Amino acid sequence: VKIEIICTGTELLIGHTLNTNLQFLGRELDTAGYEIAEERTVPDGGEAIGAAVGQALAAGADVVITIGGLGPTCDDLTRDAVAAQLGTRLKFDATVHAAIVAYLGERSIRVPADALRLQAMVPEGATALLNRNGTAPGLWCPAPENRLVVMLPGPPRELRPMFLEQVLPRLRERGPATVLRCGFHVCGVPESVVAERAERILTEFPGIAPAYCARLGEVDVRLSAPPACAPTLTAALNAVHAAFGPAALPPQCPDPAAAVGDLLLRRGWWLALAESCTGGWIAKTLTDRPGASRFFCGSVVSYSNDWKHTLLDVSADTLAQHGAVSAETAGAMLDALFRRYEADAGIAVTGIAGPGGGTPEKPVGLVYIASGIRGRPPQVACSLFPGDREGIRQRTVTLALNQLRLQLLQA
Amino acid sequence: VKIEIICTGTELLIGHTLNTNLQFLGRELDTAGYEIAEERTVPDGGEAIGAAVGQALAAGADVVITIGGLGPTCDDLTRDAVAAQLGTRLKFDATVHAAIVAYLGERSIRVPADALRLQAMVPEGATALLNRNGTAPGLWCPAPENRLVVMLPGPPRELRPMFLEQVLPRLRERGPATVLRCGFHVCGVPESVVAERAERILTEFPGIAPAYCARLGEVDVRLSAPPACAPTLTAALNAVHAAFGPAALPPQCPDPAAAVGDLLLRRGWWLALAESCTGGWIAKTLTDRPGASRFFCGSVVSYSNDWKHTLLDVSADTLAQHGAVSAETAGAMLDALFRRYEADAGIAVTGIAGPGGGTPEKPVGLVYIASGIRGRPPQVACSLFPGDREGIRQRTVTLALNQLRLQLLQA
Numbered sequence: 001v002k003i004e005i006i007c008t009g010t011e012l013l014i015g016h017t018l019n020t021n022l023q024f025l026g027r028e029l030d031t032a033g034y035e036i037a038e039e040r041t042v043p044d045g046g047e048a049i050g051a052a053v054g055q056a057l058a059a060g061a062d063v064v065i066t067i068g069g070l071g072p073t074c075d076d077l078t079r080d081a082v083a084a085q086l087g088t089r090l091k092f093d094a095t096v097h098a099a100i101v102a103y104l105g106e107r108s109i110r111v112p113a114d115a116l117r118l119q120a121m122v123p124e125g126a127t128a129l130l131n132r133n134g135t136a137p138g139l140w141c142p143a144p145e146n147r148l149v150v151m152l153p154g155p156p157r158e159l160r161p162m163f164l165e166q167v168l169p170r171l172r173e174r175g176p177a178t179v180l181r182c183g184f185h186v187c188g189v190p191e192s193v194v195a196e197r198a199e200r201i202l203t204e205f206p207g208i209a210p211a212y213c214a215r216l217g218e219v220d221v222r223l224s225a226p227p228a229c230a231p232t233l234t235a236a237l238n239a240v241h242a243a244f245g246p247a248a249l250p251p252q253c254p255d256p257a258a259a260v261g262d263l264l265l266r267r268g269w270w271l272a273l274a275e276s277c278t279g280g281w282i283a284k285t286l287t288d289r290p291g292a293s294r295f296f297c298g299s300v301v302s303y304s305n306d307w308k309h310t311l312l313d314v315s316a317d318t319l320a321q322h323g324a325v326s327a328e329t330a331g332a333m334l335d336a337l338f339r340r341y342e343a344d345a346g347i348a349v350t351g352i353a354g355p356g357g358g359t360p361e362k363p364v365g366l367v368y369i370a371s372g373i374r375g376r377p378p379q380v381a382c383s384l385f386p387g388d389r390e391g392i393r394q395r396t397v398t399l400a401l402n403q404l405r406l407q408l409l410q411a
Numbered sequence: 412v413k414i415e416i417i418c419t420g421t422e423l424l425i426g427h428t429l430n431t432n433l434q435f436l437g438r439e440l441d442t443a444g445y446e447i448a449e450e451r452t453v454p455d456g457g458e459a460i461g462a463a464v465g466q467a468l469a470a471g472a473d474v475v476i477t478i479g480g481l482g483p484t485c486d487d488l489t490r491d492a493v494a495a496q497l498g499t500r501l502k503f504d505a506t507v508h509a510a511i512v513a514y515l516g517e518r519s520i521r522v523p524a525d526a527l528r529l530q531a532m533v534p535e536g537a538t539a540l541l542n543r544n545g546t547a548p549g550l551w552c553p554a555p556e557n558r559l560v561v562m563l564p565g566p567p568r569e570l571r572p573m574f575l576e577q578v579l580p581r582l583r584e585r586g587p588a589t590v591l592r593c594g595f596h597v598c599g600v601p602e603s604v605v606a607e608r609a610e611r612i613l614t615e616f617p618g619i620a621p622a623y624c625a626r627l628g629e630v631d632v633r634l635s636a637p638p639a640c641a642p643t644l645t646a647a648l649n650a651v652h653a654a655f656g657p658a659a660l661p662p663q664c665p666d667p668a669a670a671v672g673d674l675l676l677r678r679g680w681w682l683a684l685a686e687s688c689t690g691g692w693i694a695k696t697l698t699d700r701p702g703a704s705r706f707f708c709g710s711v712v713s714y715s716n717d718w719k720h721t722l723l724d725v726s727a728d729t730l731a732q733h734g735a736v737s738a739e740t741a742g743a744m745l746d747a748l749f750r751r752y753e754a755d756a757g758i759a760v761t762g763i764a765g766p767g768g769g770t771p772e773k774p775v776g777l778v779y780i781a782s783g784i785r786g787r788p789p790q791v792a793c794s795l796f797p798g799d800r801e802g803i804r805q806r807t808v809t810l811a812l813n814q815l816r817l818q819l820l821q822a
Contacts, residue, residue: 011624013447014592015438016631019430022452027426036424038459039452041433044622048449073606075622111603133797155625157798181425192522195484211455211486213422214566220427273712279698280691283712287690290766290800298718301684301694301710303703310752311709311722341721355701386544387568389701 001175003029004061005039008049008069008078009154012041020156021067025163032168033177037061044069046081053149054085062147063171068154070136072115078151079139083123086143090121096128100135111135129166134158140170148174180230182237183222185249187256187402194219198240205236216391217398218255246409256401257285263408264295264345269373271404272343273299274312274333276324277351277367281397297343302333312336312348323362325350327380330368338374345408347371347400353389367396371404373411379403412586414440415472416450419460419480419489420565423452431567432478436574443579444588448472455480457492464560465496473558474582479565481547483526489562490550494534497554501532507539511546522546540577545569551581559585591641593648594633596660598667598813605630609651616647627802628809629666657820667812668696674819675706675756680784682815683754684710685723685744687735688762688778692808708754713744723747723759734773736761738791741779749785756819758782758811764800778807782815784822790814 042048069078097120129138283299333348351367358364372378453459480489508531540549602625694710744759762778769775783789
């Protein structure tokens with residue numbers, strides 16, 4: 001099954017909106033054993049999306065999924081353009097109309113009648129996929145030669161449940177998976193070293209294709225194979241994974257935050273944070289996933305020196321003598337988590353994320369990460385991270401969590 | 412100038428990596444007055460990217476920017492594929508090689524010699540763009556008929572400075588802007604209502620094209636026009652903006668967090684937060700932008716009830732009688748920010764982000780947002796947000812900041 005994704009929206013091309021839909025669909029389709037052959041993003045207006053759908057079908061796509069342009073405004077033209085491309089007409093669908101009216105009624109929202117009617121137009125022969133988080137229905141349109149065009153709304157909160165509940169089950173009825181894939185993450189090892197070590201091992205496993213993706217502080221190792229090679233793929237994964245020792249996260253584990261959560265839960269320990277330069281990002285990362293309330297007490301985001309002093313007992317002396325960005329301050333922040341807030345495990349970070357605030361002695365990118373477990377010697381690491389503000393903060397989040405992860409593994 | 416972006420990377424298509432490069436390039440090119448005509452994402456391996464570059468040039472692109480596939484591993488084949496497509500050969504470049512050796516030497520990183528040599532291969536006639544945050548250089552390759560292929564490395568920390576410092580200035584030398592664009596954000600008004608109100612006003616401004624993009628709690632209104640219509644565009648922007656009153660953020664203001672920061676700075680006020688269900692996300696949002704240290708003290712991320720009690724003085728009575736997710740708890744959390752932490756302005760949030768933890772009385776999506784200014788009556792809003800965990804948390808972040816923004820506007 002060759003799947004192509006076509007996203008419409010000038011807001012994606014001019015950078016107003018980050019396209020998170022591709023990641024979501026990619027992950028869900030991959031997990032289900034399908035491959036996205038290609039993705040395209042085209043501007044608003046029916047012409048571009050109509051042409052892109054036509055080209056995808058001409059190039060042999062079995063399934064074309066369009067995203068966006070189903071809303072109530074004058075730049076929402078996907079429905080018309082795709083119907084024109086497939087040579088079908090749009091028909092008013094009273095059931096869809098009633099569903100939209102009911103949706104809006106429950107929320108006491110009033111919208112213009114024209115906008116309402118527009119969203120209830122369905123191509124002949126298509127099935128409307130009801131939208132429980134918005135007004136625009138998705139559209140499941142059979143195309144010539146047993147192919148398919150699926151139109152989904154752009155807002156992720158509408159697209160995601162519609163895809164999982166209504167599109168994926170219907171896709172599964174059409175055909176089986178085409179590729180097997182597995183992998184894991186390695187923390188704190190450069191990409192080229194990861195690749196060299198993996199490939200030395202993979203010479204013993206024919207038919208297994210490796211791929212790598214470097215992130216900030218992490219490398220994502222992926223192995224793939226045709227369905228016939230399933231046993232070899234499992235053996236290869238085990239061998240490559242073992243070669244990285246504790247630097248490798250368990251397969252299936254998406255990031256160090258998940259690994260930290262699992263290790264804490266296993267011991268029944270509670271984690272607290274003291275964050276300066278990351279400004280709450282470590283806490284946000286830990287709570288992105290459900291279930292954090294079983295191991296995470298909270299974070300003292302002490303952005304000002306005042307808060308470092310009053311909430312985390314960093315002494316005026318320490319701040320004056322060593323500065324807010326110092327091993328001493330990071331250590332004192334961590335101490336307070338154990339002493340004052342009774343955490344079992346803790347992470348404290350302080351650094352200069354930039355672009356301003358750097359000096360020759362303490363340049364932008366200087367970050368201290370203190371972490372540890374109650375009653376054991378803490379670890380305080382000093383790093384000088386390259387990159388911009390976002391990169392420095394992201395690296396700090398990843399490496400702080402990884403530093404605690406390695407301590408938890410040995411505890 | 413017709414610009415096409417081609418991203419390579421199976422990790423993008425299988426959802427392991429979120430493509431943030433498109434947003435970055437889109438925003439920077441748009442600000443500089445250029446349009447991205449289309450973006451494509453293709454899998455690893457030279458074949459797909461070579462074909463995509465060929466198709467883009469055949470379809471009339473003036474500038475093709477490729478992203479990714481320049482790294483040191485065996486799946487990094489962009490350089491070879493593009494050279495083959497353009498009919499040029501790769502030559503070893505000793506200057507590039509020396510730069511990579513120096514970069515690695517400064518960081519005491521050892522990589523295999525083959526990987527190093529691969530990254531120093533440059534197409535004949537191309538200019539290497541040195542990479543100050545990694546090893547792979549970018550490549551600026553003239554193509555037939557005064558066209559251009561620019562190859563950039565995939566990691567954002569490498570791509571971003573290279574684009575701003577080396578690509579954008581060279582692009583500017585080639586030709587002027589083609590479209591004018593402006594816009595603003597509206598908070599708390601449904602998309603269809605925004606569109607109807609805007610379009611009623613735009614009937615008086617011929618030549619101005621509107622576009623809308625709905626986010627969680629916000630609608631992005633954009634107007635565009637050819638360069639000749641600049642005065643009309645300004646007048647249209649002012650008229651449409653005025654129609655939304657305080658619900659509209661100032662033009663240029665990217666989000667409610669930036670607006671809140673500006674309003675606080677203007678008064679010299681300090682903001683503190685007490686976050687439960689957002690788990691640090693509001694603090695992270697405020698500190699994404701540099702300069703937050705001039706108005707932001709910090710956030711008490713009190714994920715556990717224990718922390719709500721010990722750090723924010725929410726009484727055991729309140730927690731037992733009304734629960735952690737209640738107007739009373741949100742109000743008490745806000746109170747503590749003023750009383751105990753001496754904030755001038757504050758936001759406190761508590762809610763059920765799901766997917767677990769909901770009950771018939773307190774379903775998933777129930778969120779209390781308390782906000783206010785020291786010495787004035789606080790506002791406590793109760794909302795029932797639709798969507799998944801991420802959506803509920805994102806809406807809470809946006810609407811909490813907007814709630815305080817409206818209070819600051821009246822203060």
